[in-house]
Amino acid sequence: QVQLVESGGGLVQAGGSLRLSCTASGIIFSINTMGWYRQAPGKQRDLVAAIASGGSTNYADSVKGRFTISRDNAKTTVYLQMNSLKPEDTAVYYCKGKIDTRQTMGVMTGDYWGQGTQVTVSS
Numbered sequence: 001q002v003q004l005v006e007s008g009g010g011l012v013q014a015g016g017s018l019r020l021s022c023t024a025s026g027i028i029f030s031i032n033t034m035g036w037y038r039q040a041p042g043k044q045r046d047l048v049a050a051i052a053s054g055g056s057t058n059y060a061d062s063v064k065g066r067f068t069i070s071r072d073n074a075k076t077t078v079y080l081q082m083n084s085l086k087p088e089d090t091a092v093y094y095c096k097g098k099i100d101t102r103q104t105m106g107v108m109t110g111d112y113w114g115q116g117t118q119v120t121v122s123s
Helices: none
Strands: 002-007 010-013 018-026 030-039 046-051 057-059 067-071 077-082 091-103 106-113 117-122
Touching: 002 091, 002 106, 018 030, 018 091, 018 117, 030 067, 030 077, 046 067, 046 077, 057 067, 077 091
Parallel strands: 010 117
Antiparallel strands: 002 018, 018 077, 030 046, 030 091, 046 057, 067 077, 091 106, 091 117
């Protein structure tokens, strides 16, 4: 089993900063892309930022220049540094990992999600 556990959400004033963390654990063969998504009430879940195993990153246009995604050397933890936060950044933030696990049939790739962490930005 693979688990993704997020932390770091909370309430912050506009212009402030937060840092989210997400750690993957379990019987993992390798971790490919990890990313952060967010979902505001009544809206769909959208990609915020992603980082590939090689280190390449991509960001939603709405967060470019304000958010930075990174991962640790072991590549099991991904971070999202969020600066210059705006009220429209308010959402539940989810971590997602594309992770390989060793199964009886061989190595299988699956998408795994964290439980989500609330980020609220007050104006």
